[in-house]
Amino acid sequence: MSLSTEWASDMRFISNISLLLLFALSSILLADVTLATVTLPPFLSYSGTLAPGQDEHGGIPMGVSNAKCDDGKTNLTIDWDGSHDAFACTTERWNSNKASKVTSSIDEHCSTKTDNPIHVCMNRAIVYHDVIPTSGAHRPLWAKYGEYRYLPKQRWLHNLEHGAAVFLYHPCADMSEVTRFRRIARGCLRKHIITPYKELTKERPFAVLTYGCKLELPYIVSNRIRDFLREHAGKAPERRVAEDGQFSVQQIHRAKTISNANDCMICPAEPFEGCPGHHTHAGRARQAINKAHHRPKNDKPRKRQGKIHD
Secondary structure, three states: OOHHHHHHHHHHHHHHHHHHHHHHHHHHHHHHHHHHHHOOOOOEOOOOOOOOOOOOOOOOOOOOOEOOOEOOOOOHHHOOOOOHHHOOOOOOOOOOHHHHOOHHHOEEEEOOOOOOOOEOOOOOOEOOOOOOOOOOOEOOOOEOOEEEOOOOHHHHHHHHHOOOEEEEEOOOOOHHHHHHHHHHHHHHOOOEEEEEOOOOOOOOOEEEEEOOEEEEEOOOOHHHHHHHHHHHOOOOOOOOOOOOOOEOOOEEEEOOOOOOOOOOOOOOOOOOOOOOOOOOHHHHHHHHHHHHHOOOOOOOOEEEOOEEEO
């Protein structure tokens, strides 16, 4: 065998060894990446625990649909078994408490400390210490705003973190009161969730929640609810997230924009003249229309460069 032939053979051997080493290293790196992608935090209680260096959500991003974690379709029975008992009145419907006029039974409370907003994938149950939680661990995908036949708390807690308000009512509550409740929710803000909640009591079958705060009511007191919303809605860590959610299972009514997508004004008065500091073309046009509507009959506007001036 010539020297050149031996050299060529050695080079082929070295090349093959290099390829094998490269393949092995790539496999290790890919395995690490895959493991890092699907590795889940340990079982979490209501407050959760964070490993050193982890972000407040436990390393799981929000709003990213992933079949290995949360795609809004897989393993949903871990939060709700699909039973109609969650949203159906299985006993005689309750009469309204309004006749008693006992406003002292209204309970408003805000927590001085909120629980960690850790994202938990759909292979882990989440346990809460509060019957009506207002913060804590939740699912990575939040719910689309609006009304639901039933929505588990593991979903709407994420909406609260985005500055939403959640409107809960017992399935056996007086239907005329529920109708008023819905009307307030739909007229006050876009970022709202309406859902039945059987953990409420007969004494207080209604509750309005914001991040860290709750208002429990024996019957609908419109002014009290609106005052609560104006004081607390939108005051949450991720209040600037205006995007709608990705979860819509059992949704029956989509929310509509009231002031703007991020609810610059809560329960705005009529006619609405636009968000403060938001001088959009539509807002200016609406203001001009309102002014023209209230203009005295003998007062005609002056035209200048195609705009209406008083």
